[in-house]
Amino acid sequence: xxxxxxxxxxxGIFTNTILVKAQDMHxxxxxxxxxxxxxxxxxxxxxxxxxxxxRNQWSGVSEAYSSSxxxxxxxxxxxxxxxxxxxxxxxxxxxxxxxxxxxxxxAYEVRINRKLGLRFGVQPGFGIxxxxxxxxxxxxxxxRGGNVPTIEELPDNVYYFDVGAGVLAYTHKYWLGVSFYxxxxxxxxxxxxxxxTLPIKYxxxxxxxxxxxDEGKSISTxxxxxxxxxxxxxxxxxxxxxxxxxxxxxxxGIPWLKAYEKGYSNKESIAIIFGIKTDxxxxxxxxxxxxxxxxxxxxxxxxxxxWSYQFCNLKNQRGRRIFVECPSF
Numbered sequence: 587x588x589x590x591x592x593x594x595x596x597x598g599i600f601t602n603t604i605l606v607k608a609q610d611m612h613x614x615x616x617x618x619x620x621x622x623x624x625x626x627x628x629x630x631x632x633x634x635x636x637x638x639x640x641r642n643q644w645s646g647v648s649e650a651y652s653s654s655x656x657x658x659x660x661x662x663x664x665x666x667x668x669x670x671x672x673x674x675x676x677x678x679x680x681x682x683x684x685x686x687x688x689x690x691x692x693a694y695e696v697r698i699n700r701k702l703g704l705r706f707g708v709q710p711g712f713g714i715x716x717x718x719x720x721x722x723x724x725x726x727x728x729x730r731g732g733n734v735p736t737i738e739e740l741p742d743n744v745y746y747f748d749v750g751a752g753v754l755a756y757t758h759k760y761w762l763g764v765s766f767y768x769x770x771x772x773x774x775x776x777x778x779x780x781x782x783t784l785p786i787k788y789x790x791x792x793x794x795x796x797x798x799x800d801e802g803k804s805i806s807t808x809x810x811x812x813x814x815x816x817x818x819x820x821x822x823x824x825x826x827x828x829x830x831x832x833x834x835x836x837x838x839g840i841p842w843l844k845a846y847e848k849g850y851s852n853k854e855s856i857a858i859i860f861g862i863k864t865d866x867x868x869x870x871x872x873x874x875x876x877x878x879x880x881x882x883x884x885x886x887x888x889x890x891x892x893w894s895y896q897f898c899n900l901k902n903q904r905g906r907r908i909f910v911e912c913p914s915f
Contacts, residue, residue, distance in 0.1 A: 693708075
């Protein structure tokens with residue numbers, strides 16, 4: 587009887603894995619990975635740039651969820667074009683359910699006047715889903731005493747084409763954008779079922795930078811509202827910048843306006859962010875304090891680090907064109 591229970595349990599887990607709709611990666615320091623937030627950000631700075639972001643989500647849960655991004659973007663002034671490449675990878679669970687994204691990026695910039703710019707971005711790309719089946723135990727292996735290869739017919743990796751797009755309006759002090767992902771609703775299931783398509787994800791984001799003096803002291807406020815099917819969330823926060831130091835405080839959730847089920851308020855976490863910024867390099871660290879019911883299992887919260895490098899000195903480039911003054915982390 588115990589063997590039958592174990593076999594049924596494993597089959598149930600495997601079936602759910604095959605039909606699962608993968609979670610899109612999300613980051614607390616979403617402006618450090620701005621080209622992932624909105625392809626219209628590609629080439630929005632004044633220099634060529636490389637950026638790295640890594641997140642260890644719910645570190646108190648074994649084999650929970652980790653995600654990483656690396657991107658490069660460059661502005662071609664002659665053609666008013668931003669170009670770039672975004673690579674991302676997330677890993678979850680003991681079976682190492684992995685999602686890899688490979689996204690070329692293109693954005694076109696329009697100057698409305700001397701103070702206002704408008705950018706349009708597109709992100710055609712590919713996704714790959716994979717599972718390390720060597721880490722999973724199947725019913726036939728249990729029935730045969732274990733330590734034997736499974737005779738189950740295991741699926742191959744899943745490959746799919748994916749499309750995203752976005753728009754961004756900005757000046758030296760504020761920015762406002764919208765972006766949409768999975769516009770073609772790609773099928774990403776292991777059995778090819780249309781029940782497992784990626785629903786369209788949308789995001790509205792923006793902020794304003796208040797200059798306190800001429801020596802680089804400022805306060806920036808920003809937000810990011812995103813949704814996918816019936817689920818949505820709002821990140822809202824502020825940064826204080828003084829010379830090289832940045833400190834931020836963020837809240838994630840919509841607790842008073844929406845609850846998905848009775849007794850479950852839409853609140854997720856409070857995050858603190860600390861960063862160091864020079865003319866060519868940014869380093870950021872954030873920690874999320876989970877305030878939802880997941881705090882029982884994820885008491886260690888979530889860690890995130892970011893790094894970006896500009897391939898020129900910003901002081902020598904300011905004034906040549908409008909660039910987005912959003913925080914770098």
